[in-house]
Amino acid sequence: MGKYVVRRLLQIIPTLIGATLLIYYLNFAMPGDPTAGRCGDRQCPPTYVEWFNHEYNLDKPFLVQYVLYLGKLLRGDLGTDYYGNTVVHELATRYPTTIKLALIAVLFEAVIGLAAGIWAGMRQGKFIDTLVTITTLILISMPVFVMGGLAQLVFGIKLKWLPVTVGGQGSFYELLMPGLVLGALSLAYAARLTRTSLVENLRADYVRTAKAKGLSGFRTVAIHTLRNSLLPVITYIGGSIGAMMGGAIVTERIFNINGIGSFIWRSISQRDGVALVGSITCLVLVYLVVNLIVDVLYSVLDPRISHE
Amino acid sequence: MSDPNNDALDAAAVVTAESPIPDTAVVEASGEKARSLWADAWVIMRGRPLFWVAAVLIVIFLVMAIFPQLFTAKDPTLCDLTYSRQPPGGDAIFGYDAQGCDVFARTIYGARASIIVGVATALFTALLGGLLGTFAGYVGGWVDTVLSRFADIFFAIPLLLGAIVVMYSIPSSPESPFPLVIFKVVAAMALFGWPNIFRLMRSAVLQVKPNEYVLAARALGANPLRIVTSHIVPNALTPVLVVSTIDLGGYIVTEATLSFLGVGLPDTVISWGRAISRASDLGLIRQVPHMLLFPALFLCLTVLAFIMMGEVVRDALDPKLR
Numbered sequence: 001m002g003k004y005v006v007r008r009l010l011q012i013i014p015t016l017i018g019a020t021l022l023i024y025y026l027n028f029a030m031p032g033d034p035t036a037g038r039c040g041d042r043q044c045p046p047t048y049v050e051w052f053n054h055e056y057n058l059d060k061p062f063l064v065q066y067v068l069y070l071g072k073l074l075r076g077d078l079g080t081d082y083y084g085n086t087v088v089h090e091l092a093t094r095y096p097t098t099i100k101l102a103l104i105a106v107l108f109e110a111v112i113g114l115a116a117g118i119w120a121g122m123r124q125g126k127f128i129d130t131l132v133t134i135t136t137l138i139l140i141s142m143p144v145f146v147m148g149g150l151a152q153l154v155f156g157i158k159l160k161w162l163p164v165t166v167g168g169q170g171s172f173y174e175l176l177m178p179g180l181v182l183g184a185l186s187l188a189y190a191a192r193l194t195r196t197s198l199v200e201n202l203r204a205d206y207v208r209t210a211k212a213k214g215l216s217g218f219r220t221v222a223i224h225t226l227r228n229s230l231l232p233v234i235t236y237i238g239g240s241i242g243a244m245m246g247g248a249i250v251t252e253r254i255f256n257i258n259g260i261g262s263f264i265w266r267s268i269s270q271r272d273g274v275a276l277v278g279s280i281t282c283l284v285l286v287y288l289v290v291n292l293i294v295d296v297l298y299s300v301l302d303p304r305i306s307h308e
Numbered sequence: 309m310s311d312p313n314n315d316a317l318d319a320a321a322v323v324t325a326e327s328p329i330p331d332t333a334v335v336e337a338s339g340e341k342a343r344s345l346w347a348d349a350w351v352i353m354r355g356r357p358l359f360w361v362a363a364v365l366i367v368i369f370l371v372m373a374i375f376p377q378l379f380t381a382k383d384p385t386l387c388d389l390t391y392s393r394q395p396p397g398g399d400a401i402f403g404y405d406a407q408g409c410d411v412f413a414r415t416i417y418g419a420r421a422s423i424i425v426g427v428a429t430a431l432f433t434a435l436l437g438g439l440l441g442t443f444a445g446y447v448g449g450w451v452d453t454v455l456s457r458f459a460d461i462f463f464a465i466p467l468l469l470g471a472i473v474v475m476y477s478i479p480s481s482p483e484s485p486f487p488l489v490i491f492k493v494v495a496a497m498a499l500f501g502w503p504n505i506f507r508l509m510r511s512a513v514l515q516v517k518p519n520e521y522v523l524a525a526r527a528l529g530a531n532p533l534r535i536v537t538s539h540i541v542p543n544a545l546t547p548v549l550v551v552s553t554i555d556l557g558g559y560i561v562t563e564a565t566l567s568f569l570g571v572g573l574p575d576t577v578i579s580w581g582r583a584i585s586r587a588s589d590l591g592l593i594r595q596v597p598h599m600l601l602f603p604a605l606f607l608c609l610t611v612l613a614f615i616m617m618g619e620v621v622r623d624a625l626d627p628k629l630r
Contacts, residue, residue, distance in 0.1 A: 018461030023470075026477045137619075141612035143561045145568045146604040149588050153597055246468030250565060254588065268476055268571055276476060280469050288464055 004299065008292055019284050020073065024066055027277045056274070078278030081267070087278035090263055097169055098259035101251070102244055104172070104179025105186070110237055113187040114230070117194025121229075122221065124199055132195065136188035144247045148181045148254035165256040178255040182247050186240035193236050197229040204228075231302050238294030242287035345546070349624035359620045365613035372416055373423040382413040384578055414578055415603050421579040422610060425493050426560035432498040434552045437505025442544070444506070445513030446536055456510070459503035468562055470500035475571040486577060493563055493572055501555065505548055512544035519543075546625055554618030557611040564607055580607040 044052070052058070056079065057065045072078070078087035120132035139147075155177060156164035166174040201207065202225055210220045245261075252261030260279060267275040343351070353359045372379055444455040462470070474496035480489045516522065517540065525535050566572030567581025568588070575582055580603040587599035 014457060015460050015464045018458075019464045022461060022465070023473055026473050137612065137616065138608070141557060141561075141615055142608050143564055143568075143611075145565060145584060145588065146600075146608060149584070149600050149604065153600070242466050246466045249468070249472070250568065253569070264472070265569060268472065268569060271476075273476075276473065280473055283469060284465055287466060 005296055008295060012288055012292060016285070016288060017070075019288075020070065020281055021066055023277055023281055023284070024069055025062075027273045073281065078282070079274040081272055081275035087275050090275070091260060091279060091282060094259050094263055097175075097257060098248055098252070098261060100172065101175050101179050101182060101248060101257065101259060102241065104175055105183030105244055106237065106241065108180055108183040109187040109190050109240065113190030113237075114194055114233065116187075117191040117233070118198060118221075118226070120191070121195040121198030121202070129195070132191060136191050139184050139188035142184075144181060144185065144250045145254060147184055148178070148251060151177055151181050152254070166258075167256075169258070175257070178251050178257060181254075182244055182251045185247065186237070186243060189240070190233055190237055194229065194233050197232055198225065201225045201229045231298065234301065235294055235298055238290060238297070241290050245283045245287060345625065349621065352624040353620055356620055356624075358616055362613045362617040362620060365609060366617060369419055369423060369610050369613065372419040374420075376417045376420065379416045380410075380413045382410050384409065384413040384417040411583075411599060411602050414583060415580070415606050417578045418580045418583060418603060419606065419610070421490065421573055421577050422560050422563060422581075422607065424490055425497075425563040425573075426556045426610075426614070428490070428494045429497045429501060429559040429563075430552045430556040432494060433501040433505050433555070434548055436498065437502040437507075438509045438545075438548055440502070441506040441509025441548075442513050442536060442541060445510040445544075446517065446532070446540060452510075455506075459506045462500050463503040463507075465500055467497065467500045467558075468565060471496040471562060471566055472569065472571055474499060475566055479571070480574045484574070484576075489573055489577055493566065496566075497559055497562055501559065504555070505552065508547050508551055509544065512547050513540055516540050516544045550618055550622045550625065552618075553621065554615050557614035557618070560607070560611050560614070580604075 057068045060068070076088055078091075080086050081090060116132050116136075120129040123129050152164050155161045162177040163174050166178065202221075204225075207220060207225055210224045215224075248259065248261035249264050250261070251257070252259045253265045256262070260283070264276060264279050264283075266272070267279065440455055440459075444452040471493075475492065478492055478496075480492060522535060522539050525539050530539075563572055564579070564581030564584065567579050568585040570585065572581055573579045583603040584600060584607070587596070587603070
């Protein structure tokens, strides 16, 4: 087990270096003026350009630039944004909101997704199965921003059940609708995966044995089948946090949430490259670490998988 | 649907080159002629209403993309501010948007950008991922290791995040010609989309490679190129085709999301993503919900059609479900 974790940690290093190199390259080595837009609509004064190039090591060869950037990154320095605040500070003030949002989304995904999937899987071919299949298909084909707009229109403006936008740090109540919207896509996938996995396992020999032993229907499903069926679903839910990072940019923009997603959106619209690269690198790091944790968890949950 | 990589999850496990030998055993019993895998799948698909719904929708949207004039006689670029924000009715069945453009005409003409981007990205990723995947799987050894680690790097960055950075780095100006604008979006998505197909193709090739008919071809002295093109690829291609179809829907969504965020297609190109973006301002949703509803409906239906088609084909090809 320990060996496996260490090996996975080592494997993540080349991926990390490659991913940050790619993002860094895309932003800083592209033709064009990196200081464009940093002085408003005007051209930047030459002294500022010189300072900027020096500060971000743009006057050095590309690989040296990158290594210096990586060194800064390791020391927790992501540069300063358009307003002169450090990107790390900006991210630190915003992440509690985004985490709250993601928490609501993941909870929603796990609870409703699993319930719908199990219900559909148990009643295979019945009405509820068809209903879940069609509903999830519709959810999957609906982009987050369409769902967000519709949710605002229906639940916020027409029915007035939930607040349409979020102010300040965002309370759980305010973040409820954005969280549901953010989690809906993954929910659909989780429900489908649960259903498929359950249907497959219900045909397994050990389930027949359990039934033959005379165990109650509930025990057969809850103890024997679910435990095995839910493994891939748990992996999926863990991995979906990565997809949510992308979705959060859109969700936070629609609902006016002051989180990491809206910070990224602000960086895009103000063409603030330093802030954009810093925050995206940060999200990719979170994504990689979450995936690592999920992989390790998987081997703990499923004793059949041995990593030695 | 913000990340097509998700599809690999349920699709990858599915049609990994099942039965290169068609189930002759079953067919013999019923006395029919042996059918190929695809002929079998066709018989199953024919009987499923979902297949026909998806097929009809796809045909409609393809025709809409190629000949938008067939659906509307109006010029989508002709906007009159005096009509601004008028609700559906009379001449304009979907109403007018904030600029006084006809929403129906703009929605119809918007199909072209979305469909071209979706189809081109799916083709591009299938080609790139398929070629590299076949190469890595067939050659194996250090080539495989290097290519796989290389793919891991692109796989580690979520599609939408990666595409945002690329599109941000190569912004489109309003003067950029239509093909260039489209190509940028396609390239940005393909850059982060190909590892998905690469992994799928590689594992399918690895499964097909040890089969007897491949060994036989090699023993007969067939050259590697022939073995790959006539024995391995045809038997390993199915999962790639299925996942590419499902991903196509995902790419359309990602393009619309990029356009929505303002880094995808510029305003000079009529697209559903930009239309929804402009309609999403809160004041507008309250006053002119039709500006949001109609492009959104078309976008969802297109994506739905491609995902549904991919799933029907996948189910029809999956021997476990027979």
